[in-house]
Every structure is written in C-alpha cells, then in structure tokens.
Amino acid sequence: MTDTTLKTSGWGGSRLFTTATVQKAVAFVVLIALLAFFGLFAPNFATWSNMVGIMQATAVNGVLGVAVTFVIISGGIDLSIGTMMTLTAVVAGLLLTNLGMPLPLGIIGAILFGAFMGSISGAVIAYMKIPPFIATLGMMQIARGLALVFSGATPIYFNDTPNYGLLSPVSSISALIPGLEIPNGVLIMFAVAAVSSIVLTRTIVGRMIFALGSNEEAARLSGIKVNRWKILTYAISGGICGVAGLIVSARLNSAQPALGLGYELDAIAAAVIGGTSLSGGRGTVTGTIIGAFIMSVLTNGLRVMGVQEEWKIVVTGAIIIVAVFIDIVLRRKA
C-alpha cells in the first residue's frame, strides 16, 4: 500500500509539472526557434531597436490575449475583445478630451466601462443561456456600433491630455535604467500578465474560473454560484480590453473608432499557441504572452526579410498550425 502511494504520488507530481510548466516551455522553445531562425536569415533582425519594436507590436495582442485567456479557461470564448478595446478607447477619449476629466479618473473610467460591458456579455451568457460564441459575436457588433456612435465616427485626439503618452509610447523605465528603452505599453502588458497570472493560479477567482471550464455542471452541483463567477470572468476580460484600449489609443494619440475588427482572432490564436485549451479548464497567462510574441516575431521577421505580402499571409497561417502542432507533439511526449 505504502509502495503504491509513493508511486502514484510520484506520478501525480510529475504529471502536474507536465501540464503547467512544460506547456509554457514548449511555446517558449518555438519562440526561441523563430528568433534564432530570423536572427540568422533576416539581416537587421537581431537588433535591440527591432526587439523593442517587436515588444511594442506585441503589447496590444498580448493584453487582449490575456483577456481572452480568462474567458477560454472558463470554458467560453470572447469575440468582442477587439471592438471592446476600441469602444473603451473611445470612452477614454470622451472622458478625457470631451469631459476634461483628470487622467487617472479617465483611465479608471475606461477600464470600469470595459468591465461593465463585459459583465453584460457575461450576464447574457449566464442568465439568457446564449452560447458565448453568439453572445460575444453580438457584443462585438454592439461595441463596434457604439464606438462609432459615441465618437461620431471620427477619431478623438488626446492632445489636451499631454501625459496620455505615458500609457504607452513613452519609456519611463529608461529614466531609471538608462538604455533600457522599453515603452510603458510593453511594461503595462507585463504587469497585466503578472497580475492575471496570480489571479488565475493563486486566488479564489482563478480557482472558480478553472472549475467552470473543467466541468460547469459539477461546479454547480458543488454549490458554486456558477452564474456570478461567469459574469465576473467576462467582466475581467472586458476590463483588460479596457487596458488594451488605453495602450492602443495612447500609442496612436487618438481613439480610432474603426479599429479592432479581426483582432479577436489574433488574440485567441495567441492564447491557443500558448497552450490554452479551447475546451476550457487549461491554460496559462505566460503561455499566452509567449504565444503573442510568437505571432509578432513571425510577422516582424517576415517583414524584415521582405517576404511578399501574399506569401506572408500564407506563411503566417501555416505557422499557426505548425506551432500548435509542435506544442501538441511535445506535450504528448513530455
């Protein structure tokens, strides 16, 4: 008996190691391979400034990826993240430029608004029992329409909010550590990822999200208020989309109301490449960030290599499949 216990507990330990850590490690290997490939074959790829460029190009997709990771782990999907980002950017514009609110209030307002809209998606899914795909497809349209309505279909500029650039293009860290020119938007992405990772793995919120995604019925029968946690999950996603909205609008110094369509698929791809399972219950924020990096290294590398637009699209499509394939194969081996 003792023997069995020992054996199975050893088994269990290494299994746990497998699913959580190796999963990220796998995506990481793909990323390193891509970096090495482009470093060798794309002249001018491996420079610090290009790395900063890649990081900056990752920020928005990375943050949106984290948003959708919450939802996917909970067993849902969120197609509205792209246009929700746009809508919150517009709301930030209204609060800051049109209403002249101070910067911190505007930031909080935009994020809360994102969370509010997200919770509407969540409520529609939880109480009206609409499948998440449809509820968020509807919300994707609603957010896009509202972004156009609120903005009058013209960009809102942040010229009257001089510090708005702090939210993304400016690099505050370079003031502390000279030479480390990492833009704040990238740092915000890492901060969002770090907090999200803790929320998912260490807190009660994360536990409930994993439980929902693993077996919602079992969670319900265990006395968990499934609907409330579901709403919270979509609210978190919406709030994080708000952060993405701030980053993108700070970078463009304007809220562009027509942006965002199609961003949802990139974000979902980042999450899945990073090992998040579309059937729920499995995923990590770190994996998603690595997935987002894989996608932007790929895009950047192909651009720097000067690959033709058409072929770039083809290759990107193929590599998404290959990256997930490598992930699956290595994970099976591990």
Next chain:
Amino acid sequence: MTDTTLKTSGWGGSRLFTTATVQKAVAFVVLIALLAFFGLFAPNFATWSNMVGIMQATAVNGVLGVAVTFVIISGGIDLSIGTMMTLTAVVAGLLLTNLGMPLPLGIIGAILFGAFMGSISGAVIAYMKIPPFIATLGMMQIARGLALVFSGATPIYFNDTPNYGLLSPVSSISALIPGLEIPNGVLIMFAVAAVSSIVLTRTIVGRMIFALGSNEEAARLSGIKVNRWKILTYAISGGICGVAGLIVSARLNSAQPALGLGYELDAIAAAVIGGTSLSGGRGTVTGTIIGAFIMSVLTNGLRVMGVQEEWKIVVTGAIIIVAVFIDIVLRRKA
C-alpha cells in the same frame, strides 16, 4: 402498463417532433415576425423586387452557412469558409478565363478544388490533432494568401465566359414561369440546402457526422473510421464553399481576391440562429437557411428603414442575441 406505454410513446412522438421540427419552426417564427415588422414600418420593404434583393443577399451567406453547418454538427468549426469561397472563385477564374476551360469543367474544377482544400483542413484536424478552431484559422489565412497569389492581387473578370452569369444573377426560372424572377444563385442555394438536408438526415454520411459531433470517442470505439469521416466533413464544407465562390463571382462577374474575411462569422451566426448547436451533434440545414434569411431581412429592413449605419450595427448585434434567445426559450417550452 399498456396504458403507460401508450401514453409515453404518444409523448415521445411529440418529443421527436420537438427537437427536429420545432427547432426550425422557432427560427421560422422569428423570421416571419421580422418580415411583418418591416412590412409594417419600412415603406417599400414589402415589394417583390426587394424580396428578390433579400433572397440574393442571402444566397452566399446561406450556402456558406450550410457548409459550416456540416462541420459544426460534426463537432468542429470552420473559420476558413469565407476566404475559401474567395479562393475557389479565383480558381474558377483561372480555369475559365486564364486557361479557357469550358464552363462545366471550370465549375467542377472549382468545387473539387474547394473540397480538396477542405480535406486538407480535415486531415490536419484528424491526423495532426490540431483543434479545428486553429486549423481552420490557419487555413483561413492560407486560403486568403493563396487567393491573392493566384490572382496576382487583381480581380479576374469572366467577360470571356458569357454564360457565367447563369450561375447567379440570371433568372432561368422566369423563362418557365414568367414573373418568377428568382435569380439562379438563389435557386442554387435552395438546391444545395435540399441536397445537404438529405445527406445529413438520410444518408450514412449524415449519420456519421451526427455521431462524430455527439461523441467522437464513442464513435471511434464503435469501430467507426472517425478520421476519414472527419476529413470528408471538411471536404464537403470546402466543396460547398466552392459553390458559394461560384455564386458570388458570377454575381460580381469577377473573382475578387480580397473578399471573404469576416464572412465566416456571419455564416456561423446563421447556423446558430437556425438552431445548430456549437457543441456538435445537433442542427438542421433548413434552420441554417432560415437563420441566413433572418440576418439578411434584418440588414435589408434596417437599411430600407433608413437607420443610420452605426445604429444598424448595434441593432444587428443585439438582434442576433435576441433571435437565439427566443429560439432557446421557445425550444425549452416546447
């Protein structure tokens, strides 16, 4: 005992009626309600020419919806349908215009090419075990890129194939029944739907697709060659996308290589509004066609009413949710 059996089997009869027929009936009620609403409140809506316009606007989405219905019932998803449609249209252009093939060969060639590309998605999903969302997301990009490559990123016109218009804008039926100006594209949609419906409900192919979608592992352990049927499912989807490609290119008298992005979401929405379950194992082709009609009646009606473009987007998003909600509520009642 006899009494109970009789009673329950009577009940059971109506149960069967419920899941299959009422599901469609529900979507149908929503459609009628929309038609009635716009008929009352949108002047010029209820004219024959506008009805023809609506039918024509439904043709492509309807056919794509049928394509994706196969895949969704089988438990998968196909995000590549929009760009696959474009790619097959381009291939039709190459075969007919550039290679000067006769029309029937070109048509068959394009459809077979669609089926071939679909079977690649299917093989990637079946043998490489890539989740369908990712495999077809990759394929969506690949098809888009290939459409641009094959066409040289410029439209291919069908001016040398004078009968190409027979595939969509022309109305052959009006020659038989004067006054019935239904364009051939619409008739093709109905034909595709009719054949697909028979395939899904009456043939071994359909039975396998439902089995896959309900419980793939149980099907596999029943000795069913799951992988082959899965590949066939995606091949059917690809082939039907080929038909959509022919309809759209005949209507535009040209293969437009940039078309198709985003069409997948509309087609999926049509299927789900029509009662197809995204978790697989449940759905009807008739429902999907009604779903596609609901979407185009909505778009057309709002347009004819002169609703502002922005608000139109918002309302469309909201109504997709409401339509599915009504469906769910009525089905639960039934």
Next chain:
Amino acid sequence: MAKEADDRAGEENVTGAQPEALPTLVDMRGIEKSFPGVRALQNVRFDLRPGEVHALMGENGAGKSTLMKILTGVYQPDGGEIRVDGRPVTLRDPQAAQALGISIIHQELYLMNHLTAAQNIFIGREPRKGFGIFVDEAKLRRDAAAIFRRMRVGIDPAAEVGHMTVARQQLVEIAKALSYDARVLVMDEPTSALNETEVEHLFTVIDDLKANGAGIVYITHKMDEVKRIADRVTVMRDGQYIDTLPAATTPMATIIQMMVGRELADQHRATGRRAEEEVLRVTRLNRGDAIRDVSFALHKGEILGFAGLMGAGRTEVARAIFGADPIDSGEIRVHGRPRRIASPADAVANGIAYLSEDRKHFGLVTGMSVRDNVTMASWGRFMSGGLFMRDGALGDVAKDYVRRLKVKTPHVHQETRLLSGGNQQKVVIAKWLLRDCDILIFDEPTRGIDVGAKAEIYRLLEDLAAQGKAIIVISSELPEVLRLSHRIAVMCEGRITGELDGRTATQEDIMTLATQRAEAA
C-alpha cells in the same frame, strides 16, 4: 398504501410503527416527478433516521437516483413534501440542501478533470488566506490528505483528477462527500467501480459516520453490501414505493422478489465446457508500464475472466487488443493469423468487440437516440444504394433488442442520455450483440446493473459462449468472475500473474495472485 400515507400525515414525530423515539432526519412524502415521456416517481415516500444506513433498492430505472436528486436540490419535485428535522423545507438548489447538511455522491461522476483531487474535494469551500482572496493551497492539500487517510486510500491530493482511473475518481467523489461532514449523506452506487478492499475501507468509514449520528442513504445493486451495512431497506419499483423493511431480518430473496416482482433462479457456477479451437492469441504485449509481457489465448465458446485490483491493467490490455491505444510491442493472432490492429475499426473488422467500462464517455453517444446507439456499429449493414440509411429497418432491430434486453425506454427515439444508468448499459451491450463479433471483450459489463438484469446478462453471456463466441469478461466483482468464467486470468501491475480454472478457483486464490507484485528493483 394510501391508508398508510394518511396515517403518517398526522403527527410530525410519529414515524409509523417504529417504536424508537429517535427523531427523523429526513422525511419525504408523496413525492411526484415526471420527465417528458416518463413518470419517474409516483407518491413515493422515504425517511431517514440519525445513525442509520438506509438502503434504497430497485431495478434500473426504478427512480432511486431521481428521488435522491430531489432530496439534494438537483431536481424540483412536481408534488409532495420534504421535511428535514421535522420542518418542511423547499430545496431550491444544491446549496440549499448543503446548508441543511445534506450531501451526495452522485452515481455519475461530477468532477472537474483539470483540477487536482484536493481542489475538487474543496471546490467552492477553499481555505483562504491573504484578505480572503488567496487560496491556502497547503492547507487544502493537508485536509484532503487527511480524508484520504481516513478512507485508507493512496491518492495524491495534488494529482489531476482527469488522469485517474474511474475507480480513483469515484474515491475522490466519496472523499468530497465526506468532507462536508454532512448529517445526511446520500451514496448513489458509490462502489460500482471499486474493488473489495476499497469497499471494505469505505464501510469502515460509514460505520464511523453512523456512530457520529449521521444518516446515510445507500443505493446499490450489490446484495451482499446491503447485508453488510444496511439497517433498513426501502424497495422501489417502476417509480413507486413498495415497502420498507429491517435489513437484518429480511431474507435477500424477499427483497429481490419485491424489486423485480418475481422470483429469480438460483446462481450457479460456470460449467467446464469449452472447445479447443483457438480464436485469439496475444503474445508478449507491452505498452509502457501499464502492460508488461501479457500473453494469453482465448478459445471458441469460452468465457475468460480477467480479475485484478484497481489499476492492474486489465482495461489497458483490452483497449490495446481493440486498437484503442497504440502498443509498444507484441503480437495479436486472430483465428491463427497475425493481425495488425491499429484502430478499433481494424479490431471490429477482425471480429473483436469491446464494451468499455466508462459508458458515459466511451460507450454511448448520449445525444443520439436508442435506435442509433444500438445500431451504430452496424450501420454499414443497413444501407440502400450504398448511401441511404434504412431507418425503418434500424428502428425494427432496435425495438427488437430493447425488448430482448428489457431496456426501459418510452420508445427507441429517446435520447440515451435520458435513460437511467443501467438501461444505458444495456443499450451499449445491445450495440455489440447486434454487431455479432466472434470475440467479445466486456469490461465491467454489469456496472450499475440491477440484480434482475444482471442475471439476464449472465444468461446472455453464457448463451453467446454456447453459440461459439469467445468472450473476455473483465470484472472487479469476484463473485461475478467466479460465476461466469471457464478460466480466470489474474493481473497485477500490468502482468498476468496467473491463470485459474473457473470451476475450482476461490476468491482467496484470486486475491493471492492479484497482490503478487513483481520482485523488481
């Protein structure tokens, strides 16, 4: 019956003719519940006292699980009254039941596969730290380990549930129910996947709970368990209350007769008859640690039993032969010829059928009708023009099997997910009977099946063997293995540790071999 109900409706604390002054914990009266097409419960009553084990018995589909789901807030009754501690209550949802100290081990496993055992056990009740938002993972694991220790099972609290066998999952489910420290604990077939040892450990735990004054509702199809632990037995049939009797003084035969409404023939041992023609030979089969050098032969007309403890590797061997899992090495000969079996389709083509132990995930297509489930392995035979399904013919054969196996279903178009567990099992059996394979591998064929149906299935297996089929029966119930098998192969840790003659083997012989670990380094 109506008269008795009237009597009881009078005073709160008067529990029928029972002389003890103990208050009732739970009292359910006149419970009604219908599902579309099925009247599952009609005027059913049930009561539970502190410190007793009250067995709830009845054939498959009698309404046992439904009654208990009503008691635990999963379903709402259409009529009737539920009293807890004498007070009428409405149990709107599982939380309401939990708040009253009622918890349940469901017949079907309701676990979160991606979470660990400990996380599953305490889901929704995690110990917190750091302002109440962080989960105290260490305490969680300690508490889970303590429960496992109490149950005397060696499960790692940090192991993911999804990677466990059904048996271990069932143990986790039990641990979860125990963790509530409930006053009322409903156990719906808790031991259907467990072996003798685990069952014995569970009974010790139940004895403890009883001593602490908890009331336990125990649903099972295993008669010996009832004798062992139950104080009272309530029998249900066809959704109706039949009677409540003291367990100690009532003969089993009486209970069985009440359940099935007729008398059952006596149980007997396998006869030694078997043909010499070899149908299947497996040589040096290997697959990782799970299957090590497994070799055996199976003959025409023979029933070969596979016995062993949980995780011994019997299911693994069956799946490997069936092509469901890839093998590392080994040879499989069917009718003397070596065959490459890379998929279940290959296996079926070679005349091998496999009935999985996990019907919910691997056996049934729950969303499809009884007709389609019964026929799905044989669809190829019911086509016209190579493409169209002959649905009429499918319905006819399905009806035939429903009748032959006494599947309780309103009609063959019912979705199988709406059938009771035992009836679902019969549907899967029907699927393989219709397919008519030469070699039948039945993995836990009577899991969740009532005594009456069990006897029918035994007869069926014997008939099949008599017709010349070669049958492997994997079972964790030793009496079942002994009852059916001409020969018994015993496994331990992936090896076959010995073969016994079915006519002479005893439970002790099997247990000796089942615990015979390899003397490895």
Next chain:
Amino acid sequence: QETYFPIIAKGFSHQFWQAVKAGAEEAATRNGVTITFEGPNTEAEIDRQTDILNAAIAKAPQGLGFAALDSQAQVPALQQAADAGIPIVAFDSGVESDLPLTTCSTDNIAAAAAAADALAKAIGEEGQIAAVIHDQTSATGIGRRDGFLNRIAEAYPNIEVVDVQYANDALKAADNVKAMLQANPDIKGIFASNEGSAIGLSVALRETGSDIVGVGFDSGRTQKDAIMDGTLLGAITQNPVGIGQCVVDSLVKATKGEELPEVIDTGFYWYDQSNMADPTIAAVLYD
C-alpha cells in the same frame, strides 16, 4: 413628394468617408433634399455593397450616388437602377460604363504622382524609399500605389523603391513601418497612401525618432499635427467635402434634367507647413 438620394460609399467609418458624408449632408440641406449615407464594413466586401445598392434601389429614390468598389462588378446592379429610371452619379472612383451621368472624383493616379514628386524633391531625387499602401486590391489602393511607383520609375531614375507594404489600420501600419526601417536602414523617405497608414507612418517615425521624409495622404488631426511638428513633410489631400457636395449637387441637377459633364474633377492639393493656413487648403482639410 420628397426628394431622396441614397449615397452609397465604399465605407463609412473612416474619416475620409465621414468628410464626404459631411459635404453631402451640407449640400442636401442646401438643396432641400434628404439623403442617407451608407457603405460596407471594408473595401473588400463588394458583394455586400451590391446588396446595399439593391436595397437602395428598392426604396425607389429620385437619384443615386455610388462609389463603386470595383469598376466592373456592379454594372449589372447599376443597370437595374438605370432601368428603373433612377439617375446615377458616381463618385470617388468611376464605373466602366456610361450609366452614371457624371463622376465626381479625384484622379488618384495623378494625386499619388504629386506625392511622389514632393517626396523625390525632399530627398534630393536619389536614394532609397518605400511605401505603405492601405489596400492591395481596391481601386484606390492600386491607383495610389501605381501612381506613386510609376511616377518614381519614370521621372526619378536614381530613386530606388526598396519595399512596399500593406496596412490599413494605424496600429498595424506603425509596426509595419518600423519593420521596414529595420530591414532597410538607408531608407530616406516613405509614402503612406491613406489616413490610417499615414497615422501609422507618423507614429512609427515618432517612436523611432527617425528623421526620414514622410509623405501622407488625406487629412485628419494626427496628420496635420505631424506635419506641423515636422514628423511628416506634407500630404496630399483630396477634397472629400467637395466630393460629397458634388454628388448631391449633380443629382439635384440631374433630377431637373440639366446636362452634366462626363467627369467632375474635385481636385487634390499638396499641403505642408507652408500652405496649411491658406484658406483654399484649410477649406479642404478636416479634423
């Protein structure tokens, strides 16, 4: 009876189309007619534009303004309108047919050539340059790309175009330009072919601190600011407000039976720091 003109554009959510809409609405108020302004989501959705056209025809309007996404593909649908006796005015880009009574448009090829001239002059007519084009397949995208590239090829033999990238959205354009600069460190100038790509260009130049010459297209606050602070050299602007007015005015004339010229060139202008304040230029710029 009220006079009603549906105006069908190639899009509606971009600044340029909003400016056209503003012009059309101004002219509508002036002429006492009602209009609606609509367009598909993206310039790729040609079949959906045809559906919009069909819905518009169903409303039996007195005239129709139409900016065709493809010069040939929608001719059959337009034919229906013509058959119904609805006067058609094309705008932005033309239709290969004599159905429209007139076309209010900018000559995209000439406009892009003017951008090429300005860029060439600013870099001393030699060295490497590149372009970010907003669309690979649409008429405006192709027109502006080819107008620019052909002009460079014909007139400036010492200038080499090292890269042409495609991006319509400002964010993607910014990342695109940065990759472009990375791959070709010797680039001296970049042309961006619409508002979105020009915003991206200015963001990329600001973020990299690059002092190369950037030339944009269209107007909008970001571009104007970028020109004022020297991030961009200047840009070509069409006259979207003028286009909108032209469409409605022409339709009004058509309903009165007046003759219309085959093409009404609404013109384009080069603007930079030096002339942004000119009343003529300021009038065609929008925020």
